[in-house]
Amino acid sequence: MGESDRTASRRADAPGLVDDATAPSLESVPGYLRDERLLLVAELLFFAYRAFTGDPDRLLATLTYGRAHHRAIHFINRQPGMTVNRLLDILGVTKQSLNRVLRQLIADGLVESRVGAQDRRERHLYLTNEGQTLEAGLSDPQRHRLRAAYRAAGPEAVAGFHTVLEKLMDPAMRAHVKAELEVEAERKP
Amino acid sequence: MGESDRTASRRADAPGLVDDATAPSLESVPGYLRDERLLLVAELLFFAYRAFTGDPDRLLATLTYGRAHHRAIHFINRQPGMTVNRLLDILGVTKQSLNRVLRQLIADGLVESRVGAQDRRERHLYLTNEGQTLEAGLSDPQRHRLRAAYRAAGPEAVAGFHTVLEKLMDPAMRAHVKAELEVEAERKP
DNA sequence: CTTGGAAAGTCAACAAGGCTGACGTAGTTT
DNA sequence: AAACTACGTCAGCCTTGTTGACTTTCCAAG
Numbered sequence: 175m176g177e178s179d180r181t182a183s184r185r186a187d188a189p190g191l192v193d194d195a196t197a198p199s200l201e202s203v204p205g206y207l208r209d210e211r212l213l214l215v216a217e218l219l220f221f222a223y224r225a226f227t228g229d230p231d232r233l234l235a236t237l238t239y240g241r242a243h244h245r246a247i248h249f250i251n252r253q254p255g256m257t258v259n260r261l262l263d264i265l266g267v268t269k270q271s272l273n274r275v276l277r278q279l280i281a282d283g284l285v286e287s288r289v290g291a292q293d294r295r296e297r298h299l300y301l302t303n304e305g306q307t308l309e310a311g312l313s314d315p316q317r318h319r320l321r322a323a324y325r326a327a328g329p330e331a332v333a334g335f336h337t338v339l340e341k342l343m344d345p346a347m348r349a350h351v352k353a354e355l356e357v358e359a360e361r362k363p
Numbered sequence: 364m365g366e367s368d369r370t371a372s373r374r375a376d377a378p379g380l381v382d383d384a385t386a387p388s389l390e391s392v393p394g395y396l397r398d399e400r401l402l403l404v405a406e407l408l409f410f411a412y413r414a415f416t417g418d419p420d421r422l423l424a425t426l427t428y429g430r431a432h433h434r435a436i437h438f439i440n441r442q443p444g445m446t447v448n449r450l451l452d453i454l455g456v457t458k459q460s461l462n463r464v465l466r467q468l469i470a471d472g473l474v475e476s477r478v479g480a481q482d483r484r485e486r487h488l489y490l491t492n493e494g495q496t497l498e499a500g501l502s503d504p505q506r507h508r509l510r511a512a513y514r515a516a517g518p519e520a521v522a523g524f525h526t527v528l529e530k531l532m533d534p535a536m537r538a539h540v541k542a543e544l545e546v547e548a549e550r551k552p
Numbered sequence: 553c554t555t556g557g558a559a560a561g562t563c564a565a566c567a568a569g570g571c572t573g574a575c576g577t578a579g580t581t582t
Numbered sequence: 583a584a585a586c587t588a589c590g591t592c593a594g595c596c597t598t599g600t601t602g603a604c605t606t607t608c609c610a611a612g
Contacts, residue, residue: 212506216415216437217540218525221532223412224455226405228533240597248405258560266413271599273561295559295608317401323530327523334516334523336407341512343410344417351406429568447589460570462590484579484588553612560607571596580587 229315242267242275244312247301250285251309252354255298257290264350284308418504431456431464433501436490439474440498441543444487446479453539473497 230244249264250256258276262269276299279285284305290296301309324332340348419433438453439445447465451458465488468474473494479485490498513521529537 209506212509213437213441213502214540214543215509215525215528216502216505217441217543218528218532219412219415220434221536221540222528223408225532225536226408242598245409248402252402252406259558267598268600269560270562270601274598277561290559293559293609295606297560313402313405316405317398319531320401320404323527326530327526330519331523331526334520335527336404337516337520338512338524339404339407339411341515342508343407343414347410347414351403351410354403354406431569448587456569457571458589459572459591463569466590479588482580482588486589555612556610558607558609560605562605563603565601567600568598569596570598572594574593575591576589578587578589580585582583582585
């Protein structure tokens with residue numbers, strides 16, 4: 175990790191973004207930190223994300239559901255018993271938005287909402303068997319794509335991939351992911 | 364979060380997705396190819412992508428623009444003179460959708476549309492100075508975030524990150540990215 | 553026991569940004 | 583001259599996000 179930015183100073187070929195003291199476009203700078211390269215990564219992320227979500231989207235379109243339903247199903251599957259409030263935090267949408275989605279899923283028998291044991295204001299969410307089946311159908315093509323990409327890229331690349339993704343996200347969400355990792359770890363000792 | 368009531372139990376293994384001959388959940392399988400791990404990556408991608416797009420979104424909200432405008436601006440900036448059809452291919456939306464966005468950007472003087480020299484049916488798109496200024500303002504926080512993540516993760520991780528993203532996307536888009544890389548390469552020999 | 557506030561649900565209205573379908577108009581190709 | 587291509591546009595629909603204004607239920611603190 176020894177790359178200091180050592181200034182750079184020297185000329186601004188770049189358009190209008192020299193405001194950033196750490197934003198050079200020079201030979202002395204590691205290639206992977208150059209501005210153009212960084213812009214390219216925006217595209218890599220865009221294309222990869224679209225391909226990744228496109229798989230389940232095709233299945234969802236055949237039902238009456240959209241990506242919002244998929245997200246809810248995904249997280250309920252990952253943490254069964256999760257409360258509505260917790261899910262709101264994770265998804266970062268308004269309760270009205272989420273409620274519309276949850277209402278459908280519950281009406282269609284994919285999600286079950288149980289009154290909390292301690293605090294009976296809370297609703298704990300679970301996937302029904304039918305819900306689990308749909309979840310599997312949705313995540314299956316995603317796992318497929320990931321596995322293919324991982325095989326092609328190799329273990330070191332995958333490790334780096336995970337590391338960078340983690341560094342990119344906001345800390346609050348990072349904590350959430352960590353928590354899930356622990357749950358997972360204790361599940362297969 | 365006191366919240367006990369973990370109930371759940373979450374049965375031993377995945378529900379109904381053993382159909383795939385290459386989809387085991389065993390000790391013999393490299394950890395990074397296990398099903399649960401792959402599901403977790405879906406979340407990493409989701410959170411990272413949201414954080415990454417959230418930065419410019421905040422700026423866009425102060426104007427009358429949305430993410431769709433950002434995408435158009437981004438790609439026009441990357442390949443000035445690009446035709447409308449090419450942009451449609453890249454963005455993967457209908458021309459009606461794109462047109463709504465382009466009409467605004469042109470009316471507001473951020474994008475210029477020039478009739479093609481060879482084929483005068485085509486329109487070639489360029490960012491005006493004002494458009495370039497906005498582009499810089501939008502991509503700046505993204506570069507910031509990327510640079511911070513890259514510094515924290517290190518060069519090897521970054522290389523792996525790029526590799527996996529590339530393997531994840533659809534081949535057609537991969538070709539597009541490759542083309543851009545070449546253009547970039549010849550720009551600083 | 554009353555009361556303040558948190559958790560959840562709902563109604564209504566609206567906007568962004570996708571989509572389809574149908575047309576029109578240049579300009580190019582055959 | 584006919585066919586096809588690139589682009590623009592009108593009209594209408596859907597999903598999913600947003601505010602704002604409630605109500606109901608419930609916990610906990612005064």
